[in-house]
Amino acid sequence: MDGYAVTRSASSTDWGAVCYELLGAIPDNINGGRIEMGWLRDTFPEPDNDSTELGRIRYARAYILEMIRRYLMPDLSRNLVHLRWLLKLVDFRAAGELSWGSAVLATLYKEMCRATRPNQPKIGGCLSLLQSWARFRFPFLRPRVDHPYTFPFRKRAVIPNEFLQNPNAWHVKVALVNYATVEMHQSDRVLRQFGFRQPIFVAPEVFDNEHKVNLR
Numbered sequence: 001m002d003g004y005a006v007t008r009s010a011s012s013t014d015w016g017a018v019c020y021e022l023l024g025a026i027p028d029n030i031n032g033g034r035i036e037m038g039w040l041r042d043t044f045p046e047p048d049n050d051s052t053e054l055g056r057i058r059y060a061r062a063y064i065l066e067m068i069r070r071y072l073m074p075d076l077s078r079n080l081v082h083l084r085w086l087l088k089l090v091d092f093r094a095a096g097e098l099s100w101g102s103a104v105l106a107t108l109y110k111e112m113c114r115a116t117r118p119n120q121p122k123i124g125g126c127l128s129l130l131q132s133w134a135r136f137r138f139p140f141l142r143p144r145v146d147h148p149y150t151f152p153f154r155k156r157a158v159i160p161n162e163f164l165q166n167p168n169a170w171h172v173k174v175a176l177v178n179y180a181t182v183e184m185h186q187s188d189r190v191l192r193q194f195g196f197r198q199p200i201f202v203a204p205e206v207f208d209n210e211h212k213v214n215l216r
Contacts, residue, residue: 003099005177010084022086024058034080040066061089072100073107073178075124084179099177102185104129106176109183113211137193170196173205182210 012018015033016026027039044062047055069081088095108125115123171188184205192198 003097003102006088006098006100006103007177007179008087010082010087010179012083015083018083018086022058022061022090024054030083031080033083034077035083037066037069037079037081040081060092061086064089071128072104072126073124074126075107075111076122102174102176103178105185106178106181106183109176109185110178110181110211170194180213182207182213 010033012033015030019030019035020026023044025043027035027043029036040062044059047059051059065081065085068085088098104126108127108129111123111125112130114120169187170191173184173186173188176183176185184207186204188199189201189204
């Protein structure tokens with residue numbers, strides 16, 4: 001959760017130039033800054049021992065783009081990925097200082113909000129996180145095996161000591177940001193499931209106005 005927010009201008013006068021500069025190739029179709037996932041797979045096969053350093057860097061960028069769209073922050077256009085993510089991969093060291101966990105959660109929360117709308121039967125976001133939470137939260141969904149989250153003392157065993165030393169970390173309410181997406185992460189509302197004393201709930205913060213903001 002630590003790091004800089006994943007945000008900045010996501011517009012470009014020439015996405016083709018951005019794509020060529022960072023990937024060394026340009027697809028035939030760029031739809032509003034989005035390119036097809038299949039083009040990434042076909043254009044950037046796994047490098048071999050004879051690959052140059054520049055070739056490995058370009059492959060890594062393409063691989064991370066696929067990982068972001070396929071697993072971490074998918075939306076309903078699952079075959080397209082926006083090149084704005086490529087702008088975050090110019091320098092891998094700088095990319096490592098971003099709060100990617102916050103961006104993933106912000107995307108998941110917003111996609112869950114969208115799924116509650118009428119005529120919106122599908123959901124995007126990192127559904128593996130949602131499925132894991134559901135298994136731990138609802139006993140009838142859990143597999144019939146012994147799991148580290150089954151008993152309170154085992155819960156503490158998988159939590160890093162730094163979070164047990166500072167109890168204030170369990171009451172934090174922080175805004176999660178992913179470009180135009182703003183969602184609240186209120187860890188003070190889920191203390192009981194991690195073996196802590198749960199205070200009386202307060203009304204959650206609602207960002208209805210922010211939910212109407214998008215990159216268009």
